[in-house]
Amino acid sequence: MLFDFKGKTIIVTGAGQGIGKEIAKGIVEGGGNVIICDINEETGNATAKELGERASFYRIDCGDSANIRAVIGQILDDYDRVTGLINCAGVISKKPFQDISDEEWERTIRINLTGTFAACSAIYPYFIKNGGGRITNVSSVAGKIGGGLLGTAAYASSKAGVNGLTKAIAKEGGKYGISCNAVCPSFTHTPMTKDLSDDPTQNARVLSIIPLGRAAEPVEIAQMILFFASDAASFVNGEIGDCDGGIVLD
Numbered sequence: 207m208l209f210d211f212k213g214k215t216i217i218v219t220g221a222g223q224g225i226g227k228e229i230a231k232g233i234v235e236g237g238g239n240v241i242i243c244d245i246n247e248e249t250g251n252a253t254a255k256e257l258g259e260r261a262s263f264y265r266i267d268c269g270d271s272a273n274i275r276a277v278i279g280q281i282l283d284d285y286d287r288v289t290g291l292i293n294c295a296g297v298i299s300k301k302p303f304q305d306i307s308d309e310e311w312e313r314t315i316r317i318n319l320t321g322t323f324a325a326c327s328a329i330y331p332y333f334i335k336n337g338g339g340r341i342t343n344v345s346s347v348a349g350k351i352g353g354g355l356l357g358t359a360a361y362a363s364s365k366a367g368v369n370g371l372t373k374a375i376a377k378e379g380g381k382y383g384i385s386c387n388a389v390c391p392s393f394t395h396t397p398m399t400k401d402l403s404d405d406p407t408q409n410a411r412v413l414s415i416i417p418l419g420r421a422a423e424p425v426e427i428a429q430m431i432l433f434f435a436s437d438a439a440s441f442v443n444g445e446i447g448d449c450d451g452g453i454v455l456d
């Protein structure tokens with residue numbers, strides 16, 4: 207399925223691989239321009255090259271708010287008009303609660319939640335000045351059910367925070383034409399979940415929780431994110447959409 211991105215220029219963090227890469231592909235296939243931001247220069251550059259002239263790459267560290275603000279500032283200087291932001295960069299944390307150190311907790315929250323905050327905050331005044339913009343955050347089913355598939359407490363807390371942040375921006379930004387939505391995927395075959403996919407016992411345990419009885423392919427998650435990021439969702443704002451094979455059912 208294609209969504210129309212003609213005339214749109216969208217920043218996608220974490221777009222070097224996995225779900226973010228599929229999002230970047232969908233934007234280009236829909237006729238838009240995509241700005242791939244990732245900490246991994248190798249995959250980021252390779253994805254931009256693969257997608258052709260309507261894709262570019264900027265290195266960003268979503269664990270460093272100052273860097274996020276500098277890179278997004280640079281992008282806004284380099285492009286005539288940026289119309290959307292998709293926050294997809296994220297890291298997993300899968301230790302049992304009693305084994306989570308302060309460092310692991312802080313890093314997970316810093317990259318997944320504070321990084322999303324900093325990127326939204328860096329572009330928000332620009333969107334106000336330009337009469338609006340669409341923000342889409344990639345959250346997780348973990349943020350709704352307290353983890354338990356792969357991610358545990360720090361991950362679940364970071365994604366629950368992303369859900370709250372999404373609703374708050376939707377509420378405050380609506381009057382400026384800024385929409386903010388989030389998508390909550392469950393188990394998806396990407397490099398992030400390779401260990402889980404490769405472990406038959408854990409794989410079977412997680413699949414037994416998913417009513418559809420299988421993991422998603424990245425493109426199936428990207429489709430919902432692309433819908434939220436497109437004008438097809440022009441009246442959708444503050445929605446936390448489940449793309450989880452039927453786990454949450456709310």
Ligand SMILES: NC(=O)c1ccc[n+]([C@@H]2O[C@H](COP(=O)([O-])OP(=O)(O)OC[C@H]3O[C@@H](n4cnc5c(N)ncnc54)[C@H](O)[C@@H]3O)[C@@H](O)[C@H]2O)c1
Nearest residue numbers: 220222223224225245267268269295296346393394396398
């Ligand atoms: N795969 C799943 O099962 C699943 C389920 C629910 C939610 N998610 C969420 O989807 C998003 C994408 O996950 P994925 O499965 O494609 O993971 P992935 O590990 O395959 O890709 C994540 C991308 O983010 C980038 N990244 C990591 N840390 C970064 C940082 N500090 N700064 C900039 N970029 C950074 C990585 O380089 C990579 O390109 C994440 O937010 C993840 O939490 C994934």
